[in-house]
Amino acid sequence: MELNANAFGRNSRKALLDKTLQEALGRTTGRFQAHRDAAVAAFPEFEATRERASRIKRDVLDHLDTYLARFIAEAEKRGTIVHVARDAAQAREIAARIARDEGVTLAVKSKSMASEEISFNEALQGAGVTVVESDLGEFIIQLAGEAPSHIIAPAVHKTREQISRLFERHLGEPPTDSIPELVGMARKHLRAKFLSAGMGVSGGNFLVADTGSVVLVTNEGNGRMGTVLPRVHLAVVGIEKVIPRMADLPTFLRILPRSASGQAISSYVSIVTGTRRAGDPEGPERMHILLLDCGRSAILEGKYREILKCVRCAACLNACPVYQSVGGHAYGWVYSGPIGAVLTPLLVGLPEAAALPDASTLCGACADVCPVKIPLPDFLLELRSDAREQGLKTPGEIAAMKGYAGVMKRAGLLEAIERIAGVLGQFFTKGKGIGGLPYPFSGWTERRDFPAPAARPFRKQWKIKRGARG
């Protein structure tokens, strides 16, 4: 996928002015959050399960060489062909070669963020293979020629009217404003693809080391179709998705759907292991797993190792006030929200995405909901400081921060500034707030409105209130 992360400011401005997107975001993120909170509240063991999941993931990352070797050995024992790609270019080459060698002309794909990282579809199209996205949301945005804007609800920015127009134009369906009818049209169209495709392509939510299995978690059932019907199955998965044992899987199945959509479990969990066995009436004759490094081993080596614990539930997106306001496209690459603000700079290089760690208010909501306890706000701060050390901040930003620190350390100076700001602020803004400041402060106010400085500073108000309470 094309990288445009450093344009976060410009992208957000566009997103904030997009009325359809704003409505969709308001509707969606709120609902996701409410469902997630209700599911967590209804499951008293959530906290203990989360702790356990976090520890298992930590253990895996600390011994990834051992677990990944075990996974590969077990998978190969059951007839799976395992490929390893160092970077996106190599992954594309391998994927195209697999499709060519298998004689595939049509592939049906279920959702895979990892495949977005390597621009999988373009690679296969380059090899003459048609790739059809089968997740409904992905299918819609593929018809629209766009990129996903949410990990688990990629078409969150599309209205039913827009979708009906897409189906009219590309599938020849009559217009409708009924969502069940739209779903039925996609079902009919995609069922035919599943039944005729030579290859099913999937991601992988988990790789089970002790059995060599790939686990797919879906609600629509597309992952299931694509791993049972076509004669070839290709799973494109990041190396960090390993879990030690089949017995650990339930722990993750208890946190992932609850965090993602507020379900106790998703409609479907497929655990697939190797090729069809003698006597099996169906199932793929060939199975390939393409394991992606693509920057992961470098992350593993550094201080951000724990970001690789991520299970891609998207709870941090829904909880994030910045994501709620600007949506996924603003982040300019595959991953959005707090996880994207950390993962993207680490995968593509900080200079290419230095704007993203600033795309946060550091409110901590992401860390509160993360089902594997990734310290996202700490990582965001750490990345900001890395950006400064690498000279990726403007001298103006650095000077402003130094000045701010200087003032905050001197109580008397702060008090004087507060008093002056209170008087001047109220006078100039008539108490209404600050919408735009002249250069060099315009960088701050371009995309933010600030309240006017209070006539009476907070610390004074605090003193008075505390005094009143005795």
Added chain:
Amino acid sequence: MVNERESLFRRLSAACGGHDGAVAGEPLPGGAPLAPEGDRVALFEKTFTAAGGILLRAPVEKTLSDLGETLRAEGVTALFFPEDDAASREIAEALVPFGPFNLTTAEEVREGSTSVTAGFRTAEAGIAETGTIVETSAGGKTLLPGLLADVHVSIVPVTSVVGRMEEALSILAAGTPRNISFLTGPSKTADIEQTLTVGAHGPKKAIALLLG
């Protein structure tokens, strides 16, 4: 490619900092109380229904007429079941007069039959914790009735209902069949305007027939 793999493992070993190779491994969950069979089945009924499934229980005559009615309401005209699944065959054949329904085969459905279908299959386990039906490919069993049908009818012997996911996996993952599927409620999507809609790719209705 072997070289690329070796090079990956060199990078990983360097990153993991030359640990002694001993993997700690988490202790397995300390077995939450496993309810006696009666309670497990009651919990399964509750969770299966909460997940959007329709649960029917004997006596058989009443169940058959209820099931027939549910299938007719969904517009079902054809029934199919695995060749070697005696319980499914018995129930599907007994249902024919309640339709009228035709009997068809998984192959015909796979060829792209235009009938609205109900696919029957005996479940290998029910999981009370989540209301989940477990089907595997072990022993050459087919998954097509739960995959291709518009309505999926699972035959669930009460003795196969377990409490937690771990139990189902410890029984069914032995020998790691090619496919282990957890099916919970109907196929759903909320990808259009966050509106929950059934029947995205899989069955629009999930029915469990508890036997015993």
